[in-house]
Amino acid sequence: MLGDRNATVVVVRRFDIHGVAHADVTVAFDDGSTATARLGAESVPDGLEPDDRVVARLVMSTIVALERQPEG
Secondary structure (H helix, E strand, C coil), X not given: CXXXXXXXXXXXXXXXXXXXXXXXXXXXXXXXXXXXXXXXXXXXXCCXXXXXXXXXXXXXXXXXXXXXXXXX
């Protein structure tokens, strides 16, 4: 099952594992539920900060990527 959900970033923690960039990200979905994901840097927009609006890309209810929501 594939899907997209709008969310607000709550926490972003960037770190390296053996020189490979990752991020632990917690988001709050518009329905009030939250989710946390550990993602590779390629799946997290540069400069992502708490309170940024994103579209969470999900596969089987697991976040696999985040994209900034389009302005407007």
